[in-house]
Amino acid sequence: MSIQFGPEYVRAIAPYQGGKPIAEVAREFNLDEAKIIKLASNENPLGMPESAKLAMQAAVADIGRYPDSNGFELKAAITAKYDVPAEWITLGNGSNDILELATHAFVQPGQAAMYSEYSFLVYALATQAVGARAIVVSAKDFGHDLPAMLAAVTDDTRLIFIANPNNPTGTFIPAAELEAFLQAVPPQIVVVLDEAYNEYLPPECQYESIAWVRQYPNLLVSRTMSKAYGLAGLRIGFGIAQPAITDLLNRIRQPFNVNSLAQAAAVAALNDKPFLQKSAEVNAAGYLQLTAAFDALKLIYVPSFGNFVMVKVGEDDGAGARVNLALLKQGIIVRPVGNYGLPQWLRITIGLPHENAAFIAALKSLLG
Numbered sequence: 001m002s003i004q005f006g007p008e009y010v011r012a013i014a015p016y017q018g019g020k021p022i023a024e025v026a027r028e029f030n031l032d033e034a035k036i037i038k039l040a041s042n043e044n045p046l047g048m049p050e051s052a053k054l055a056m057q058a059a060v061a062d063i064g065r066y067p068d069s070n071g072f073e074l075k076a077a078i079t080a081k082y083d084v085p086a087e088w089i090t091l092g093n094g095s096n097d098i099l100e101l102a103t104h105a106f107v108q109p110g111q112a113a114m115y116s117e118y119s120f121l122v123y124a125l126a127t128q129a130v131g132a133r134a135i136v137v138s139a140k141d142f143g144h145d146l147p148a149m150l151a152a153v154t155d156d157t158r159l160i161f162i163a164n165p166n167n168p169t170g171t172f173i174p175a176a177e178l179e180a181f182l183q184a185v186p187p188q189i190v191v192v193l194d195e196a197y198n199e200y201l202p203p204e205c206q207y208e209s210i211a212w213v214r215q216y217p218n219l220l221v222s223r224t225m226s227k228a229y230g231l232a233g234l235r236i237g238f239g240i241a242q243p244a245i246t247d248l249l250n251r252i253r254q255p256f257n258v259n260s261l262a263q264a265a266a267v268a269a270l271n272d273k274p275f276l277q278k279s280a281e282v283n284a285a286g287y288l289q290l291t292a293a294f295d296a297l298k299l300i301y302v303p304s305f306g307n308f309v310m311v312k313v314g315e316d317d318g319a320g321a322r323v324n325l326a327l328l329k330q331g332i333i334v335r336p337v338g339n340y341g342l343p344q345w346l347r348i349t350i351g352l353p354h355e356n357a358a359f360i361a362a363l364k365s366l367l368g
């Protein structure tokens with residue numbers, strides 16, 4: 001009999017399945033890599049900002065040295081932009097790092113972490129990795145059911161994950177509902193408000209979550225540079241919370257968890273308002289392009305506040321996988337969401353106009 005390593009709760013973890021890389025799809029389906037269109041991982045179709053590229057190139061000169069463990073310059077840029085003290089900031093190797101750090105810091109094996117059905121998969125992974133119990137609350141209209149989440153709180157609940165906007169469904173919780181929830185959550189429970197897609201919110205939906213951190217000592221706001229800022233490959237995100245939370249996260253993070261190129265690029269990107277503006281504009285136009293096509297094809301989609309949209313491609317539970325495979329054969333990578341419990345749906349990242357058009361043409365040829 002072979003030896004089984006590690007605890008049962010680690011062995012039970014299902015591996016994370018991300019969007020397929022372009023090179024892998026090219027090999028698998030014998031396609032020209034240059035012609036493949038990837039709308040699978042909620043990346044920024046504009047790529048990275050030029051300002052970040054220049055900053056990174058300059059930082060290469062120092063790559064023989066360790067990065068600044070405390071991220072002084074980057075924290076200063078975040079402080080200036082969001083008006084929070086540097087002591088309230090935790091830098092992460094992607095915002096995934098922040099989510100995992102929070103789980104490690106605040107939840108013991110056997111205690112519970114809560115999240116919504118159809119919410120970001122990393123919440124489940126992080127919860128399992130520490131041997132905690134997951135309380136998964138049924139979604140309402142594909143989004144968070146906050147009253148049901150409150151009702152499901154147990155004595156041993158230590159952490160609640162909320163994604164706003166949510167991935168993969170794109171749903172949005174208005175500020176008033178969110179704040180009522182924060183007021184009602186027992187104060188010993190840390191609420192991780194994961195705002196990976198915050199920068200895509202239209203002006204009328206924007207809210208002051210970072211200001212809420214002053215009011216709610218149990219609130220940890222998580223942001224990423226992977227989406228609207230176009231730096232997914234560098235892996236950089238940050239958390240904002242009062243020192244009682246931030247101190248613990250910083251104690252358990254790896255000392256050099258954010259590399260020096262990422263730090264330099266992030267400082268430039270944070271200050272690059274025109275790029276952020278353009279990201280939001282391209283996204284809004286692409287959303288209209290995709291949803292107009294879904295309407296024309298009479299396909300149901302979930303109205304989205306992120307840089308992606310989830311569309312129903314059939315009535316049977318094989319539909320998502322089937323249409324996904326047919327799209328892959330045409331060199332178009334999107335994201336099946338069967339592993340989220342949504343086997344009839346695909347999640348499409350909003351791309352550039354010609355990328356959206358190529359996807360729409362392929363979808364039409366399959367379903368039109």
Ligand code: PMP
Pocket residue numbers: 041042093094095096097120163165166167194196223224225226232235236237
């Ligand atoms: N939160 C949500 C809701 C996400 O969709 C993602 C990216 N898929 C992340 C966090 C993590 O992004 P990153 O680690 O690149 O910051």
